[in-house]
Structure formats: structure tokens, C-alpha cells
Amino acid sequence: MQADPPSHQVDELELAAGLARIRTMMRMFDVPRDLSITALSTLANLERLGPRRLTELAVIEGVTQPAMTQLVSKLEHQALAERRPDPEDGRVVLVSITQHGRDELARRRAAQAKRLAELVAELPEADRAAIAAALPALDRLTSRALGGGA
Known part of the structure; x- marks a missing residue:
């Protein structure tokens, strides 16, 4: 008989599949679908990272430079x-998010959060507590993945 793994071990395949399902769920909440996943991701990265060169954005998003x-x-x-021209090197062009872009991301996030809150409210208290307890670890995980350390 095989012993159960310690509770702190993570099945990487299960985690990857679960996070993919969450990504799909969050994408379903994004209505209207007038912007692609890559467009929304690019805007979010510009908001989080600040102005970037087209070539850097293409690498971050995993697309070709012409596509970006x-x-x-x-x-x-x-x-x-x-x-806009790079203030440190006028030959370089930087892409930045506009206030309208920030407002659009905020509007979409608020709509997603509202729908998510409705679903979470339907869960048992133990599930809501488990989700809340996992948030700091998930934040550290994503921060590491996106180059923020932790």
C-alpha cells in the first residue's frame, strides 16, 4: 500500500491543469470579446511593467515582431x-498603455470580479477559506514566473 504524499507536495500536472481551467473560466467572463487574449495580456503587461519596446513585448507575449x-x-x-520616443534614446520607440487602456482593463477586471464573487459565494465556507488561504502563495508563484522574484 502506497502512503499518501505529504500535504505540502504539489502534483505539477494537476496544478497546471487547474490553473488552465481557471484561465479559461476568467476568459469566459471577459465579455465582450472584442480584444484578443494577447491584446489584453499586452495591455496588462504594459500596465504592470511600464513602457516597453515592441521587440520586448513580442518576446513577452510569444509572438513575432510583425504580429506585435x-x-x-x-x-x-x-x-x-x-x-512614443524613448526619452533616453530618441531612435527607440516605446509602447505604453493610455489612460483609456487602464480604464478598460479596470472595467473588465471589475466585471470579472463581480461574476467570480457570485460563484465564490455559492461555495461552502471551507472552500472559500481554502481559496483565500491560497491567494498569497499564488501571488508569489505568479510574481516569480513574471520575473518579480519572491
Whole structure:
């Protein structure tokens, strides 16, 4: 008979699958779907990281530079992002999020949070407590993955 693993061990495959399901759930909450996942991720990264070069954004998002150039053009057309010369090197162009882009992300997050709160309220208290207890660890995990240390 095999002993149960200690409670602090994590099944990496189970964790990856669970987080993928959460990503899918959160994407389902994003209505309207007028912006792609990559567009929303790019805006969120610009908000979190500050202005970035197109080449850096392409690497972060895992797309080609031409694809990122096209995406940034669409975001500019919607006034969600803008290109400006780098103040330290005028030959370099940086992409930054606009206030309208910040407002749009905030609006979408608020709608997602409202729907998520409705679902969480339907869970038993023990599940709500487990989710709340996991949040700091998940924050540290994502911070590490996104280069924030921890």
C-alpha cells in the first residue's frame, strides 16, 4: 500500500491543469470579446511593467515582431496604447498603455470580479477559506514566473 504524499507536495500536472481551467473560466467572463487574449495580456503587461519596446513585448507575449507591430497598431487605433520616443534614446520607440487602456482593463477586471464573487459565494465556507488561504502563495508563484522574484 502506497502512503499518501505529504500535504505540502504539489502534483505539477494537476496544478497546471487547474490553473488552465481557471484561465479559461476568467476568459469566459471577459465579455465582450472584442480584444484578443494577447491584446489584453499586452495591455496588462504594459500596465504592470511600464513602457516597453515592441521587440520586448513580442518576446513577452510569444509572438513575432510583425504580429506585435500589428497588434500595437490596433491598440493605438482604439486609443488603448500609444507609441512614443524613448526619452533616453530618441531612435527607440516605446509602447505604453493610455489612460483609456487602464480604464478598460479596470472595467473588465471589475466585471470579472463581480461574476467570480457570485460563484465564490455559492461555495461552502471551507472552500472559500481554502481559496483565500491560497491567494498569497499564488501571488508569489505568479510574481516569480513574471520575473518579480519572491
